[in-house]
Structure formats: structure tokens, C-alpha cells
């Protein structure tokens with residue numbers, strides 16, 4: 001059983017009171033022991049897709065960054081490139097969105113640095129024991145090289161997994177473009193002929209010579225290894241892939257990527273989940289969403305499975321139904337927790353410890 005610490009509060013709390021609560025939570029959860037002087041600490045955040053309003057704000061992240069810095073470590077804010085059409089699909093656009101949403105040194109206390117490089121391809125293959133789907137997974141190099149981490153998550157429902165919290169932030173959020181494609185069941189991209197200008201850039205970048213360009217680019221799926229380079233290379237957004245695969249297998253694949261990250265930094269990762277403005281979909285949705293239930297507060301733990309388990313349980317208690325039902329999804333979000341527990345990532349059993357802030 002793992003301890004999960006909870007300080008009650010809502011998203012409208014004033015900045016000073018949030019700071020007091022976060023300090024109390026930090027101390028109660030004993031997160032300082034995870035960081036050492038001169039550590040490069042990846043503070044894994046989600047800067048929010050343009051249009052969304054409910055991501056964890058820079059002013060809240062700043063309080064956590066200050067606590068990490070006080071240990072003598074060097075925190076940086078980070079995230080990875082997305083696969084879909086978005087300014088967050090490459091580092092230049094991602095850094096602009098981060099800046100637009102306040103994730104600057106002045107407002108958030110640290111610089112934002114995409115962990116997977118310019119196009120989402122900077123990665124390190126990390127070994128995984130006991131997985132159903134992978135023996136190695138592709139983790140963003142900036143995550144792999146960081147000595148320790150603070151994973152700051154916003155609890156939400158999720159279109160494809162039912163629930164998004166710490167495990168999703170670790171698994172999908174900390175891997176390279178190739179890792180994301182693999183999680184989406186090894187999807188192979190295809191070219192939308194109407195959008196293709198036959199410029200040939202994708203073929204130049206394809207490591208498998210899987211693309212032939214005549215009037216349009218054509219991908220040979222037998223040769224394609226699903227690395228996603230062509231998606232990043234195409235500036236005409238002609239390379240697409242099928243998002244249809246989801247559910248149980250997707251959650252297991254996410255849990256396996258999360259396991260590789262966790263096992264690469266034993267006793268060096270802390271988890272903070274903001275259970276406020278809990279929305280139907282995650283912060284990748286580029287639209288303003290309303291809350292599904294009243295704000296709960298902020299949770300902290302050294303166990304990502306326990307913190308996700310606690311959030312799901314608290315939502316059930318407060319709303320009288322699970323987050324999947326609240327958000328109208330048919331996917332059972334506990335699949336990722338069960339698989340992560342099996343991989344030794346943490347425990348679904350938790351003791352909830354209230355903290356006065």
C-alpha cells in the first residue's frame with residue numbers, strides 16, 4: 001500500500017494560499033528526498049493545446065519548481081511533441097505555445113525545453129522486463145537523461161483511455177514520436193494524396209526507404225517501421241495516421257512506456273496531480289471545457305499507480321460515478337493501473353492522508 005497525500009482546494013484559490021498548500025503537501029509527502037543538488041530535474045507538464053483553459057497553470061507549477069530548486073537541483077519544464085495537427089507537433093511551435101500559456105522562467109520559475117528535440121525524434125531505447133507488447137520502448141532523450149523527475153498531471157477523462165493522470169503523463173507524455181506511434185498499436189501512417197505536393201521531403205527523412213514519390217508520395221507499409229519521421233517532415237500535413245486503435249491494448253502499451261520511465265529512475269520521481277477543473281477530455285483538446293464535478297484538490301505521492309487510483313476513487317466518491325461514466329466514455333481507465341501494477345510500477349492500494357494547508 002502507498003500513501004497519497006491530499007490538500008483540499010479549488011482552482012480559484014488565491015496564489016498565496018496555493019503556495020501555502022503546496023508547501024504543506026511537499027513536506028507531508030516527503031518529496032524533497034527524491035532530488036539531490038545539481039540534479040537535472042525534468043518537471044513534466046502539459047502546456048495545454050491552444051484554446052484549452054484547464055491545464056495546470058504556470059503560477060501553480062511555479063510553486064513546485066521553487067520547492068525542487070530549494071533542494072539544490074536544477075529543474076526544467078518539459079513535454080514532448082504530439083502526433084496530431086498542432087503547433088505542439090514540433091519544438092518551435094511547442095515552445096511558442098508554452099510561452100503563450102505563461103510557461104516562462106519569470107512566471108513558472110524554469111525554462112521550457114521539449115524533451116524529444118526539434119521534431120520529436122530525439123529518443124533513447126530503454127529496456128523493459130515483463131511487458132506484453134514491448135521489450136524496449138522509445139523514451140524522449142531529455143527524459144532519459146534527466147536524473148530525477150517531478151510529474152505534474154491534470155486529472156481528466158480521456159477519449160481513448162477513459163482516464164488520464166500520472167501514468168498517461170509518464171507513458172504517452174514522456175516518449176518520442178516513435179514511442180507514441182507504437183502505443184497507438186504500431187500504426188503505420190498513410191499519405192492523403194490530395195494534400196501531397198510530391199516535394200519528396202518525407203522520402204528523404206524515411207530511415208527505411210519506405211516512401212516512393214511519383215505524382216504523390218506512397219508509403220510501403222511492409223517496409224515502414226512506424227517511426228513517424230515522415231509526419232514531422234511533411235509541412236503540408238499530408239501524412240496522417242489512423243487514431244482508431246484504443247481501449248485496453250492502448251492502456252497496456254501506455255503502462256509499459258510508463259514502467260520503463262519509472263524503472264529507469266528508482267526513488268527519483270515524484271508525482272503531483274491536480275484534481276481541479278476535471279474535464280471530459282484531456283488538455284490536448286483545443287477548446288475550453290467545463291468541469292465534470294466540483295474541484296477536489298491537489299494530490300502528491302511517490303507512487304504513480306496509487307495517485308491515479310486515489311484520484312479515480314475520489315471522483316467516484318464525490319460524483320457517485322466513475323470518471324468514464326461522467327465523461328461518457330466506454331473505456332475502463334483502470335486497465336492502465338492494473339497493468340502498471342503488474343509491471344511493478346506501484347500499488348493500486350493507497351492510504352489517503354489529508355494535509356492541512
Ligand code: SF4
Pocket residue numbers: 189205206207208209210211219223224225226227228229230231
Ligand atoms: S513512419 Fe518512418 S518508416 Fe514509416 S514511412 Fe514514415 S518515415 Fe518511413
Ligand code: SF4
Pocket residue numbers: 191195196197198199200201202203213216217233234235236237238239
Ligand atoms: S513531405 Fe508531404 S507533401 Fe512532400 S512528398 Fe511527402 S507527403 Fe507529399
